[in-house]
Amino acid sequence: MVDRLAAALRPDAPATSLAGVSSARAAALSRLGVHTVRDLLTHFPHRYIDMSSLQSIASAPIGRPATIVARVHEVTIKRPKPHFELAEVTLVDGTGTLIATFFRQPWLAKTLASGTRISVAGTVEFNYGFKRMTMPFLDRLDADDDLTAGRIVPVHRTTEGIGAAQMRRIVASALSACAGAYDPLPHDLRMRYRLMSKSSALRAIHFPSSSSERVQARRRLAYEEVLLLELHLMREEKRLEAGRQACVHVVGGACFNRLFSGLPFDLTSDQMLAIEEIRCDMASEKRMRRMLLGDVGTGKTIVAAFALAIAADSGSQALMMAPTDVLARQYAAQIGPLLEAAGVEWTLLTGSSSTEERSRAVADLASGRASVAFGTHALLEEGVECRKCSLVIVDEEQRFGVEQRERLASKGELPDFLSMTATPIPRTLALALYGSMSLSYLKEAPGGHGLRSTFVVGFRERGRAYDAALAACARGEQVYVVCPLVGKKPACDDAASRGKRGFEQDGDEEAFYIESDEDMRDDDPKAAQAEAAFLQAKTFSAYKVGLLHGRMKADEKRDVMDRFRAGEIDVLVSTTVIEVGVDVANATVMIVEDAERFGLAQLHQLRGRVGRGELPAQVYLVAATSDEQARERLDAMERIDDGFELAEFDLAHRREGDILGNRQHGAGALKLVNVVRDGALVEAAHADAARMVAADIEGETPEMRILYHEADVMFAQCESVRDRGSAKRKAPVRR
Numbered sequence: 098m099v100d101r102l103a104a105a106l107r108p109d110a111p112a113t114s115l116a117g118v119s120s121a122r123a124a125a126l127s128r129l130g131v132h133t134v135r136d137l138l139t140h141f142p143h144r145y146i147d148m149s150s151l152q153s154i155a156s157a158p159i160g161r162p163a164t165i166v167a168r169v170h171e172v173t174i175k176r177p178k179p180h181f182e183l184a185e186v187t188l189v190d191g192t193g194t195l196i197a198t199f200f201r202q203p204w205l206a207k208t209l210a211s212g213t214r215i216s217v218a219g220t221v222e223f224n225y226g227f228k229r230m231t232m233p234f235l236d237r238l239d240a241d242d243d244l245t246a247g248r249i250v251p252v253h254r255t256t257e258g259i260g261a262a263q264m265r266r267i268v269a270s271a272l273s274a275c276a277g278a279y280d281p282l283p284h285d286l287r288m289r290y291r292l293m294s295k296s297s298a299l300r301a302i303h304f305p306s307s308s309s310e311r312v313q314a315r316r317r318l319a320y321e322e323v324l325l326l327e328l329h330l331m332r333e334e335k336r337l338e339a340g341r342q343a344c345v346h347v348v349g350g351a352c353f354n355r356l357f358s359g360l361p362f363d364l365t366s367d368q369m370l371a372i373e374e375i376r377c378d379m380a381s382e383k384r385m386r387r388m389l390l391g392d393v394g395t396g397k398t399i400v401a402a403f404a405l406a407i408a409a410d411s412g413s414q415a416l417m418m419a420p421t422d423v424l425a426r427q428y429a430a431q432i433g434p435l436l437e438a439a440g441v442e443w444t445l446l447t448g449s450s451s452t453e454e455r456s457r458a459v460a461d462l463a464s465g466r467a468s469v470a471f472g473t474h475a476l477l478e479e480g481v482e483c484r485k486c487s488l489v490i491v492d493e494e495q496r497f498g499v500e501q502r503e504r505l506a507s508k509g510e511l512p513d514f515l516s517m518t519a520t521p522i523p524r525t526l527a528l529a530l531y532g533s534m535s536l537s538y539l540k541e542a543p544g545g546h547g548l549r550s551t552f553v554v555g556f557r558e559r560g561r562a563y564d565a566a567l568a569a570c571a572r573g574e575q576v577y578v579v580c581p582l583v584g585k586k587p588a589c590d591d592a593a594s595r596g597k598r599g600f601e602q603d604g605d606e607e608a609f610y611i612e613s614d615e616d617m618r619d620d621d622p623k624a625a626q627a628e629a630a631f632l633q634a635k636t637f638s639a640y641k642v643g644l645l646h647g648r649m650k651a652d653e654k655r656d657v658m659d660r661f662r663a664g665e666i667d668v669l670v671s672t673t674v675i676e677v678g679v680d681v682a683n684a685t686v687m688i689v690e691d692a693e694r695f696g697l698a699q700l701h702q703l704r705g706r707v708g709r710g711e712l713p714a715q716v717y718l719v720a721a722t723s724d725e726q727a728r729e730r731l732d733a734m735e736r737i738d739d740g741f742e743l744a745e746f747d748l749a750h751r752r753e754g755d756i757l758g759n760r761q762h763g764a765g766a767l768k769l770v771n772v773v774r775d776g777a778l779v780e781a782a783h784a785d786a787a788r789m790v791a792a793d794i795e796g797e798t799p800e801m802r803i804l805y806h807e808a809d810v811m812f813a814q815c816e817s818v819r820d821r822g823s824a825k826r827k828a829p830v831r832r
Contacts, residue, residue: 104278108135109810115270122267125258135810137271138299140264141768142251145311146218146236154228155192157221164218165195166238172206186235188217195221197230214238216250236261249305268303275299281807282321283800286785292317319769320778322811323529326767327786329808334386334533335794341511343384344487348376350410356403356439362543368396371537372403375515378535379407379488385513388494388531390522391539392740393705397517400539401490402432404515409441409468413487416470418477418505420496422447422651423658427680428471436469443469446476449651477504490515519705520698522744525776528783529767540741549708549738551716553692553731562688562717563636566668569686570640574712575661576668579703580628580690629670640667647672682710692718692734693727697747701740 107114111133113123126132131140146164157163167188175183184205186197197217199205209215219233236252237260253264280287280295287294293301293313301314364372371389378385391397401417408415419425429445436443444467446458455475461467465484470476486509491502494516506512516534527536554561566576625646633642643666645657660666662681669684687707692700700718708714718731730747737743748771770779789801796802 104275107274107278108133108138110134112137112267112271115267115274117263117270118267122259122263125256126267128256129254134271134274137268138275139768140253140268141302142253144234144252145305146216146234146250146252147308151216153192154188154190154195157195157228159221159223159228161221162219163221164216165190166214166216167195169209169211169213169215170194171211172209174203174206188215193228195228195230197233197235199232199235209237238262249308249311251303251305265304272296272300272303279803281803282324283804290320290781292320295321315769316778319775320782322767322770323775323779323782324786325804325808325811326529327783328790328804329812330531331533331786331790332794332805332808335790338384338511343382343511343513344379344411344413345382346379346407346411346413346487346513348380348407348410350407352406352409352436352439352441353403356406356435356441359435359438360399364399365396365539365541365543367391367539367541368400368543371400371539374535374537375400375404376407379404379513384511385488385515385535386533387514387535387537388516388518388527389537389539390518390520390527392542393519393702394542394709395539396543397492397519397539398428398432399435400537401492401515401517402435404488404490404513405432405436405443405469406439406441408488409436411487413485414462414465414468414470414483414509415488415490416472416476416483416486416505416508417490418492418497419471419473420493422449422473423654424492425471425473426655431680433471441469442467443471446470446472446481447651448473448475449655450475474501476508477501481508483508485509486512488513488515490517492517493520494518519702519740520744525779526748529770529779540739549704549714549716551704551718551735551738553718553720553728553735556719556721559688559690559717559719562719565715565717566686566688567637569715570637570667573683574686575664575666575681575684577684577687577703577706578628578632578668578670578690579672579687580625580670581672581694625670625672632668632670637668641665642668642670645669645671680709681706683712684709685712685714687714687716689716689718691721692731693720693722693724697730697734697743700734701743704734 111123112118112126112131113120115134115137118126123132126137129140131137150164151166152163154165154167157165165188167190170187170189173185173187175185177183182201182203184199184202186199186205186209188195188197195217197219214237216236216238217230217233219230222229222231234252236250251265251268252261253268255261255264259267276296278296282292282295286292292298295317298314298317301310302318305311305314375385375387378387389397389400391400405415405417417428419428425445425447429443433443433445442461444458444461446455450458458467458470458472459481462470462481462483470483475481489505489508489512491497491505491514494502506514516531522530524536524538527534552562566578569576625644629642629644643657643661645654645661649657657666657669661669661684664683684707687704689695689700689703695703704716707716718734720727720731722728733743733746737746789804793801796805
């Protein structure tokens with residue numbers, strides 16, 4: 098009993114409590130986000146090499162993948178052109194010779210001494226008289242490494258100061274220290290789904306004896322990930338609501354009816370259904386917690402307007418918060434007049450509001466004169482108080498932290514909560530990350546939108562894109578040129594950092610995609626200014642070129658966007674600050690430079706800025722890359738225009754947290770779950786968590802106390818990683 102208790106407490110101990118983890122190694126582990134024994138247990142391998150079915154050099158088939166263990170004969174550095182070095186590693190195994198070629202990795206000559214035993218995995222080619230591999234995965238094997246011989250070898254991410262073999266030994270030490278610990282999953286759940294024990298699953302996922310054992314281990318641990326996340330989210334929500342009364346809203350009142358009858362367009366069937374779901378929620382005694390998920394251009398804002406009208410009909414107030422000043426002001430411009438016509442008084446409060454505007458908005462909210470306030474983070478400031486707030490709406494909610502959403506909700510007693518996002522999220526992922534929320538989907542675009550086409554062009558073909566832009570300008574239409582030039586390449590992409598990535602190379606760089614302007618917050622805007630000046634002088638000399646980026650002051654951004662909407666600017670050079678909500682119907686062409694640097698969700702958001710009127714639109718993605726994975730991603734943009742279908746494709750290739758961004762609350766907890774293949778698992782864990790929280794929210798039974806503890810620890814880890822954000826993402830990581 099004592100040993101099991103000690104093993105159960107061991108995961109929360111620092112990594113330095115393990116034998117072989119010195120302070121220097123602990124510092125190296127911290128660069129990977131590993132600080133405790135628990136972090137090591139969940140530092141899962143990102144790939145495996147089946148050393149139980151190795152091939153010799155002589156037997157390895159040409160044109161097919163193979164894994165070979167051999168010894169280094171020599172390493173030769175070649176320089177076929179200036180600033181470009183090749184490392185050719187000659188390998189021998191007694192049956193033949195194989196040459197492995199690595200680009201821009203001259204340090205291999207120093208780190209791979211003659212006689213070093215290594216494994217390489219890649220596609221075998223034959224040319225110049227030898228079998229060869231280009232940029233294979235490479236792993237150095239220690240002679241006494243008993244964790245690899247004849248087995249499936251895990252490949253953990255490592256960093257400078259810790260090699261692959263060392264990482265395997267450290268993880269094995271963590272597993273031994275925690276062997277026999279209490280299993281947090283109740284026995285009945287393990288029996289129902291035929292799940293292996295936690296200790297067995299951890300051992301099997303790190304050091305599997307077979308592929309089937311590894312699959313079963315991942316299934317067990319993935320289920321636990323989702324269950325713990327759901328337990329935490331549902332429990333926190335129920336605690337928030339305890340002892341507080343939500344507003345029972347009046348539905349079908351005068352403001353609502355006037356808004357409906359005064360619309361200058363017809364609503365889609367998806368919009369009508371979402372409005373009805375919101376009406377039912379707001380009429381209930383239970384607090385509304387609903388997420389409105391809509392693809393680009395499906396009309397989420399007008400659906401939100403009906404929720405605002407319901408709050409006004411109930412004699413209460415509503416706050417609608419946007420991530421940018423530009424978007425908040427667009428609310429005021431687009432739905433403000435519709436609300437006024439329906440008899441709803443509104444105000445606007447942003448960071449760029451003048452002192453007089455702010456004072457008036459604060460007074461109108463405090464007195465109850467204004468039923469609706471559109472705004473940004475300025476709504477969260479002290480001194481901004483409502484007479485009676487019964488509804489809060491957050492647009493692009495993944496852009497806000499948990500604390501910010503809670504501060505907005507604190508403006509009322511227990512206000513209904515409506516979250517909106519234009520990032521298409523499949524239902525199973527939404528269930529996992531927003532377990533306590535109801536979901537409404539908008540997939541049908543309103544009529545009157547022009548046809549939009551997307552084209553991927555190479556750097557040498559970019560003239561085709563600019564010819565289309567010039568033709569649009571000649572027709573009196575407008576153009577966006579989106580570039581990440583204000584963004585610097587992440588540290589792991591430059592040559593110096595590549596030189597530190599060491600043995601665990603499989604030819605791919607650490608994935609880093611620009612997800613928003615926030616990802617470029619430390620960058621120099623001079624490059625974007627230079628690009629705008631170049632385009633004005635050389636390409637669009639007959640037209641007016643403007644510039645918009647995240648480092649500009651709010652009033653400068655507003656002035657540029659107002660001029661672009663008014664047609665005073667023909668070509669807008671911008672970063673991702675335009676991605677959400679910017680609506681200029683006359684903009685028909687978009688050119689995205691260095692498109693391979695953007696995430697698919699971001700590219701889809703960006704292209705949603707064109708084709709918003711009746712005119713046909715073209716999007717040109719300029720990519721200067723020959724990387725197959727990058728081209729595959731961009732080709733998907735060319736053939737898929739539906740955001741939800743594109744999200745499914747993205748989920749199949751990237752982790753959930755990558756798609757939603759590091760700022761997404763809870764996304765970092767899902768290390769093993771893939772909602773494309775794990776849909777049934779997510780559904781089951783969601784249902785189980787709801788049942789368990791309803792039965793024992795306070796953790797009165799020992800089983801639930803253990804589960805709640807594990808959920809709290811996991812979520813604390815997730816928040817810690819999220820807060821470290823880009824610093825962790827930009828650290829040099831070996832794959």
